[in-house]
Amino acid sequence: MISKEEFTKLHSKIATYIKRTPIMRSRLLNGLAETEVYFKCENFQRMGAFKMRGATAAILALSAEERAKGVVTHSSGNFAQAVSLSAKSLGIPAYIVMPSSAPQVKKDAVKTYGGQITECEPNIKAREAAAAKIEEETGATFLHPSNDLNVIYGQGTAAKEFLEDFPEFDVIITPVGGGGLLAGTALAVDFYAENCKTIGAEPFEVDDAYRSLESGKIEFNKTTNTIADGLKTNLGDKNFPIIQDKVSEIIRVEEEEIITAMKLIWERMKIVVEPSAAVAFAAVLREKEKFHGKRVGIIISGGNVDLSNLPF
Amino acid sequence: MISKEEFTKLHSKIATYIKRTPIMRSRLLNGLAETEVYFKCENFQRMGAFKMRGATAAILALSAEERAKGVVTHSSGNFAQAVSLSAKSLGIPAYIVMPSSAPQVKKDAVKTYGGQITECEPNIKAREAAAAKIEEETGATFLHPSNDLNVIYGQGTAAKEFLEDFPEFDVIITPVGGGGLLAGTALAVDFYAENCKTIGAEPFEVDDAYRSLESGKIEFNKTTNTIADGLKTNLGDKNFPIIQDKVSEIIRVEEEEIITAMKLIWERMKIVVEPSAAVAFAAVLREKEKFHGKRVGIIISGGNVDLSNLPF
Structure with a gap:
């Protein structure tokens, strides 16, 4: 496991390639939540999501020879864009x-950021096979979107910045999908905060993280019927132990609560956030009494949303 | 007319009641515009629009006795919310x-900010009559949303802040509806910038400002068939002379161009802006060659939009 000093060093290494995102507040949302809420706006991150941090950290951890051969990943979401853009910033190929x-808009985004797309059948076996073939042919290094320690550390740098700006948080809440952001946040809270808890938030529809913490082993989602499309993935063996060790609890929310929270954030804060990013605020609204009188930090995970397909 | 010193003083007087809004940029939008564009985000202003500045300035210009009797306006848009909220901040009644x-959502917003609503028939005569009646009965002072010098000065404080942060602008562009923001901006540019032009932007569908500058007298809109609902109003005798004297030109844009610009801002900058607020960026995209190599400041006028009725 990384030390605090190494984590701090990793953050300075990636700082050139990422944005230090702003923190926002809203009197009206504080009123509704009946507590003080601060939002760390990773929707304003480069390519529109925190994933830029982890992708950059993972690429920078490679040797010069490895980097020269490029990186490969399979993803239809934000991680594909993040790997493409950070590879481009570092002048290496991204497969x-x-x-x-996958929607054309997502393919176009990857292309804009310089990623080289290989299309495959829409199932996990075909995706893994296609990625393995590219690894073999090009010598590129495979990057996993959440179950990779460097990715986890990179994602944790958002919480580090958050705590540098507001050291007095009682709790930091993030959404949990694959577990990279939550595990990285919990590590950063451990390193840089005193008396601050880390809480995860996820939809009832994909409550694998909640059930995994209950049972003590990685549980899987049988269905993925949620609007929070970034949270459908499962935990992995690299991030689950960190989550088990350092996360206080997982709060689950209903689909309607996600949509309400998302709409409130759009209407009142005037920022575009994706459904997954609204899940943490939905958790605060759902369990108000738990957060009463606390200073609450929420990581807004991203803002990549299809504007022609909104839930309101 | 106000002096530079008085303008500076007015800004410090209202500063307690308004937000100093952030400035945002986007590499991708710079690429599309083929120039450097800075956005002053008045969508993050209190109540979601620059109108908060003018309303506060107008109320602060009243005597203590006048203030005690309250203020009255007729509006179905942002000015109603702005007057309500600044009156509330200053502890006086707003009628x-x-x-x-008017849509229920707008009535609710006014109520949230403490405004006392009087409903009337939906025509300008009924609105004026109802406002006159309230003036008579309560002694409240009538505030006009754009044709009032203190309102104009207040709106101009956004450009003052903009120029404090980036003194080197070659041009500042604002949308033009009633003319308060454009006139105030032109005044501020005159006071605080060197070699900077002020340009207005408006839809072809409501090009009264363009035609007024051409003819040399205030022209009116015969139809108001534009998505930019904040720009349907006409210039007035207080702001038109300032615009005539200090504004370089008015650029007109098509409805489709407004929607494209709005969508680009939402998608790429991850901020919620109302259609009227996208008109200035639409003008830059339409007349790229004019702005090539210039430093362009755009005032994003507001972010109050009905999320259930978007044009994309």
Whole structure:
């Protein structure tokens, strides 16, 4: 495991390639939540999500020879864009395996950031096979979106910045999908805060993290019927032990609560956030009494949303 | 007319009641515009629009006795909310005349900010009559949303802040509806910038400002068939002379261009802006060659938009 000094060093290494995102507040949302809420706006991060941090950290951890051969990942979401853009910033090739069913807008975004797309059948086996073939042919290094220690550390730098700006948080809440952001946040809270808890938030519909913490082993989602499309993935063996060790609890929310929280953030804070990013605020609204009188930090995970397909 | 010293003083007087809004940039939007564009985000202003500045300035210009009797306006848009909220901040009553046809969401917003609503028939005569009646009965002072010198000065403080942060602008562009923001901006540019032009932007569908500058007298809109609902109003005798004297030109844009610019701002900058607020950026995209190599400041006028009725 990384030390505090190494974590601090990793943050300065990636700082050139990422944005130090602003923190926002809203009197009206504080009123509704009946507590003080601060939002760390990773929707304003480069390519629109915190994933830029982890992708950059993982690429910078490679040797010069490895880097020269490029990186490969399979993703239809924000991580594909993050790997493409950070590879471009570092001048190396990025090979992105995407299911043929992925929306054109997502393929276009990857292309804009310089990623080289290989299309495959829309199932996990085909994705893994296509990525493995690219690894073999090009010598590129495979990057996992959440179950990779360097990715986890990179994601944790958002919480580090948050705590530098507001050292007195009682709790920091993030959404949990694959577990990278939550595990990284918990590590950063451990390193840089005193008396601050880390809480995860996820939809009831994909409550694998909640059930995993209950049972003590990684549980899987049988269905993925949630609007929070970034949270459908499962925990992995690299991030689960960190989550088990350092996360206080997982709060689950209903789909309607996600939509309400998302709409409130758009209407009142005037920022575009994706459904997954609204899950943490939905958790605060759902369990108000738990947060009463606390200073609450929420990481807004991203803002990449299809504007022609909004839930309101 | 106000002096530079008085303008500076007015800004410090209202500063307690308004937000110093952030300035944002986007590499991608710079690429599309082929120039350097800075956005002053008045969508993050209190109540979501620059109108908060003018309303506060107008109320602070009243005597203690006048203030005690309150203020009255007729508006179904941002000015109603601005007067309500600044009156509330200053502890005085705000009487708002709204057409009975105004959307419930706008009535609710005014109520949230403490405004006392009087409903009337949805025509300008009924609005004026209802406001006059309230003036008579309560002694409240009538505030005009754009044709009032203190309102104009207040709106100009956004450009003053903009120029304090970036003194080197070659041009500042604002949308033009009633003319308060454009006139105030032109005054501030005159006071605080060197070699900077002020340009207005408006839809072809409501190009009264363009035609007024051409003809040399205030022209009116025959139809108001634009998505930019904040720009349907006409210039007035207080702001038109300032615009005539200090504004370089008015650029007109098509409805499609407004929607494209609005969508780009939402998608790429991750901020919620109302259609009227996208008109200035639409003008830059339309007349790229004019702005090539210039430093362009755009005032994003507001972010109050009905999320259930978006044009994309």
